[in-house]
Amino acid sequence: MDFSCHSVFYQSDQLYGQIHRIRYFTTSFRKVKPKRFIFFLKGVLTDIEKQEENWDLNDSKKGLIQTAFVICYFASAPAFGFLGDRYSRKWLMAVGILAWGSCTLASSFMKEFNSFLLLRAAIGFGEAGFTSIAPTVLGDLFNDSKRSIVLALFYFAIPVGSGLGYITGSQVASLANDWRWGLRVTPMLNLVAVALLLAFLLDPPRGQEEDSKSDSNKKTIAQEIRVWGEDLVYLLTNKSYMLSTLAFTCLTFCTGALSWFGPYFIEKGLLVRQQNQLDGYENDFSTDDVGFLFGVVLCVAGVCGLLLGSGLSIWLRKKIAWVDPVICGIGLLVSSPLIFVALYVTDKSVKMAFISMFFGQVFLNMNWA
Numbered sequence: 001m002d003f004s005c006h007s008v009f010y011q012s013d014q015l016y017g018q019i020h021r022i023r024y025f026t027t028s029f030r031k032v033k034p035k036r037f038i039f040f041l042k043g044v045l046t047d048i049e050k051q052e053e054n055w056d057l058n059d060s061k062k063g064l065i066q067t068a069f070v071i072c073y074f075a076s077a078p079a080f081g082f083l084g085d086r087y088s089r090k091w092l093m094a095v096g097i098l099a100w101g102s103c104t105l106a107s108s109f110m111k112e113f114n115s116f117l118l119l120r121a122a123i124g125f126g127e128a129g130f131t132s133i134a135p136t137v138l139g140d141l142f143n144d145s146k147r148s149i150v151l152a153l154f155y156f157a158i159p160v161g162s163g164l165g166y167i168t169g170s171q172v173a174s175l176a177n178d179w180r181w182g183l184r185v186t187p188m189l190n191l192v193a194v195a196l197l198l199a200f201l202l203d204p205p206r207g208q209e210e211d212s213k214s215d216s217n218k219k220t221i222a223q224e225i226r227v228w229g230e231d232l233v234y235l236l237t238n239k240s241y242m243l244s245t246l247a248f249t250c251l252t253f254c255t256g257a258l259s260w261f262g263p264y265f266i267e268k269g270l271l272v273r274q275q276n277q278l279d280g281y282e283n284d285f286s287t288d289d290v291g292f293l294f295g296v297v298l299c300v301a302g303v304c305g306l307l308l309g310s311g312l313s314i315w316l317r318k319k320i321a322w323v324d325p326v327i328c329g330i331g332l333l334v335s336s337p338l339i340f341v342a343l344y345v346t347d348k349s350v351k352m353a354f355i356s357m358f359f360g361q362v363f364l365n366m367n368w369a
């Protein structure tokens with residue numbers, strides 16, 4: 001049985017005969033990762049702090065923006081998972097993407113922090129509509145032999161999209177001299193995504209790549225809710241699923257904290273070096289370039305990490321069937337000291353911090369493979 005980090009959500013369970021329902025239900029509780037266009041905001045956080053002085057955007061408020069998003073996403077994802085097992089997944093994803101883009105566009109016009117915070121939280125609803133359903137469609141389009149490769153390609157969007165969000169958001173905001181335009185790129189990309197989705201996406205029958213047959217008998221709402229509850233109870237007693245979910249929660253906590261506060265931390269390191277005229281500070285790059293450079297590091301490290309993780313998995317799985325979780329664990333163990341070093345040496349050498357962070361991200365991103 002394949003126990004890779006994301007394939008665990010597609011495991012068969014012949015004993016209980018619930019594979020058809022459980023596979024969709026589990027995606028609702030997957031990693032909470034704002035992993036795509038929300039990174040445009042992260043690329044302009046410093047600009048917001050400078051241009052919106054009346055917001056008093058301290059570290060607590062910055063963290064609250066992400067926390068509000070996560071809470072809304074967490075509350076919405078199970079509902080979309082439930083709906084995705086019963087209604088058109090194509091249209092549910094389209095609605096989610098449109099809501100995502102609409103909230104992003106509206107947030108760019110807000111003049112005070114509370115309304116901005118509310119709309120940023122609402123983006124979690126839109127993103128949940130896409131990210132909790134899309135993997136199930138891929139799971140139905142491809143069988144076990146291809147599914148891992150397809151999902152690895154799908155998850156390229158996490159590091160690559162994150163990096164491009166930093167790069168594009170920071171550069172557009174800089175060119176327009178207004179952080180709001182850094183966010184307004186997202187709705188345009190959302191519209192492109194919806195057009196591609198509606199034009200080309202196939203919504204295959206649920207469970208068509210599995211051996212088990214789905215129950216085609218029409219159920220009442222009460223019966224649907226009861227079945228949904230039974231699935232939840234089953235998942236809570238599934239040790240492999242619970243441990244994988246716990247591990248992935250810790251992973252996304254680390255990656256989320258690093259991606260949200262990483263550039264800000266490096267900018268503070270640069271300021272400390274300049275204010276104290278530490279050795280070599282005159283050769284440091286500008287704080288205005290941090291978002292761009294951080295995005296490049298995320299993109300390249302993400303690609304390298306995914307290729308490394310996928311390559312090792314394909315090569316070693318023929319010899320060791322249970323190697324996937326070992327690769328994930330080793331990647332995390334190696335990345336931890338590298339990222340710690342990056343944080344520790346920032347006030348001594350920002351370039352060394354970036355190098356150490358790059359390699360730390362490479363090993364960290366092996367888990368998305």
